[in-house]
Amino acid sequence: MSEPLLQAVDLQCERDERILFRDLSFSILPGTVTRVEGPNGSGKTTLLRMLAGLNDAWSGSLLWCGKPRSAQREEFLRNTLYLGHRPGIKPLLTPMENLRALTAGRRPLPEPVLREALDGTGLTWFQDVPCRNLSAGQQRRVALARLLIADEPLWLLDEVFTAIDSGGVSAIEDLLQQRAAEGGAVVVTTHHDLNLPGMQRIVLGGGAANEC
Ligand SMILES: Nc1ncnc2c1ncn2[C@@H]1O[C@H](COP(=O)(O)OP(=O)(O)OP(=O)(O)O)[C@@H](O)[C@H]1O
Secondary structure, three states, rough: OOOEEEEEEEEEEEEEEEEEEEEEEEEEOOOEEEEEOOOOOOOOOHHHHHHHHHOOOOOEEEEEEOOOOHHHHHHHHHEEEOOOOOOOOOOOHHHHHHHHHHHHOOOOOOOOHHHHHHHOOOOHOOOOOOHHHHOHHHHHHHHHHHHOOOOEEEEEEEEOOOOOHHHHHHHHHHHHHHHHHHHOOOEHHHHHHOOOOOEEEEEEEOOOOEEE
């Protein structure tokens, strides 16, 4: 069996004196898709932000490739793609300008590759329109174009299906499965009824947590 990319051991997180989850342990193996599920306010976004290194208010341990994540933060960040539940795009910039900004600081990608990614999300005719003039789903698609060019082995995706139409939903589901088939790992929160073959589930709610 291959080594986990990410391992969580006895995670606990408290918000406003309420325990969101405790004793939460799980492994994220290469080649897998994991869905974090639970009712509103159960801590899905909080957990994903913890995994992404964006929230330090927790206890327990997180290992990246078998070693404490804190000791190899740069390597972890280089190998992880996090998409938050907001599209995170700038309204005055065009989709192309946004995609360039979203990928800046990573491996520089030539313009045709970025253009192809936007084409792949159905934004061919909107590449030069300011994003504030796009619909909610189209704005989300700009952020999702990152998935078409991402080579990070670990994807942490918060509510990526929000505002996406049914054709887009199946395209994203295919992408997640493709990432796993390529040996990557995906952790996703969603209220959409995602049910991929072999999918692991982390169920939050009621102050306890289970891995299924
Ligand atoms: N920065 C913060 N400070 C204090 N409490 C917070 C903070 N962020 C989130 N919370 C609280 O933590 C709880 C979990 O929030 P979180 O956004 O993780 O839930 P969620 O499961 O993702 O919910 P939803 O399904 O509605 O998106 C909520 O009760 C929220 O009010």
